[in-house]
Amino acid sequence: MNSDHTIKSIQDLFKEELKAVFPQREIESVTYILLEHLLNYSKIEIHLNKNEKIEQNILDEICKALGALKKSVPIQYVIGETEFYDLTFKVNEHTLIPRQETEELVHAIINENRIISPKILDIGTGSGCIPIVLAHNITGANISSVDVSEGAIATAKANAQLNQVKVDFYHRDFLKWEEFSWDKDFDIIVSNPPYVKESEKELMADNVLSYEPHTALFVDDNDPLIFYRRIAEFAKNHLKKGGKLYFEINEALGQEMIELQESLGFSSVRLMKDLNGRDRMTSAEL
Ligand SMILES: C[S@@+](CC[C@H](N)C(=O)[O-])C[C@H]1O[C@@H](n2cnc3c(N)ncnc32)[C@H](O)[C@@H]1O
Structure with missing residues (x-):
């Protein structure tokens, strides 16, 4: 890349170079995100x-970023x-x-629960987005979070530090x-577990399939509710009376999710729309 580039010429270059990869509006948005990040400017600047x-x-x-974007690496991974x-x-x-629907889940938890210093468990940490936002918004909350991926746990720890x-x-x-010991008095248990059936892979965008971790996404077609069932069984014995269980779910499995939780003795089971x-x-509720 020659050294005479301006912001405008980079925007034009990206429009040309990425036109085979993204629709026009997405190219604009991705270019803004990258320039905001690298130049430390707002959109207006x-x-x-x-x-x-x-x-x-x-x-x-x-x-470097252009090369990655051409290979459909999501912009969030490009800028980290x-x-x-x-x-x-x-x-x-x-x-x-x-994802945005996870923001909506977190928003519901923050707004529906006015408990003083609640004890919360999040299952499937990922970046730590759920427990960190809850810790940031619920005063005195005592929050734990678990993940099978050591890389996810390390990243989530860094994110908790970043967000203080x-x-x-x-x-x-x-x-x-069952192999570990747990507290038995949680006020809230929340999870956005893996829920995409292996057979749904072919319907997914290339940039999700190629770059997002498969342990975070996929479950066996023969038992797509495995995480929900295991978590709900756990929650029955580890929530306080009146404690709440929140899940993000596969939109195709709403009815099954209601039946699963009612069959385990939960009450006020509610489907929520994004x-x-x-x-x-x-x-x-338990
Ligand atoms: C759909 S992702 C959700 C990540 C994050 N909570 C979010 O909403 O962006 C599911 C997470 O569950 C984790 N996971 C998968 N299998 C697990 C298991 N057996 N035990 C604990 N965590 C698991 C994955 O590593 C992944 O981080």
Whole structure:
């Protein structure tokens, strides 16, 4: 990349180079995210300074990022971070990129529970987005979170530090929860576990399939509710009376999720819709 590039010429270059990979609007958005990150500018500052020449070391970074974007690497992995519920999270090959429906789940938990200093367990930490946002927004909360991936736990610990909250993270295979000792008085248990059936792989976008960790996403077609069943069984014995269980779910499995939780003795089992009107969350009470 020659050293005469300005913000405007980079925007034009990206439009041309990425037109086979993304739709036009996405190219614009991805280019803004990258430039905001590398130049430490807001969108409006990018706009106001579009004739500014870009320094060589930044151009080298832009060149590397362009190569990755051409291979459909998600922009969040290219810059190594993303925004979730107004906080910044590091993301990498060990963590799922947090999704908007998960923000909605966290929002429901924050708004529906006014308990003083609740004790909360999150299962399937990933980037740590759920426990960290809860810790940031619920005063005095005592929060633990577990994940089978050591890489996810390390990233989540770094994110808790970045956002200056305390969460206790544990490396655990939750499908073997009987092998570990747990507190028995949680007020809230929450999970966004793996829930995409292996057979749904072919319907998924290449950039999800190629770059997001498969342990975070997929479950065996023969038992797609395995995590929900194991977590609900655990919650029956580890929630306080009146405690709440929250799940993010596969929109195709809403009815099964209600039946599963009612059959285990939970009450007030509720399906919740996301902003697009799809059944993407449940809440239940013990
Ligand atoms: C759908 S991701 C959710 C990540 C994060 N909570 C979020 O909402 O972005 C599911 C997480 O469960 C973890 N996981 C998969 N199998 C697990 C197991 N057996 N025990 C504990 N965690 C597991 C994955 O590593 C992944 O981080």
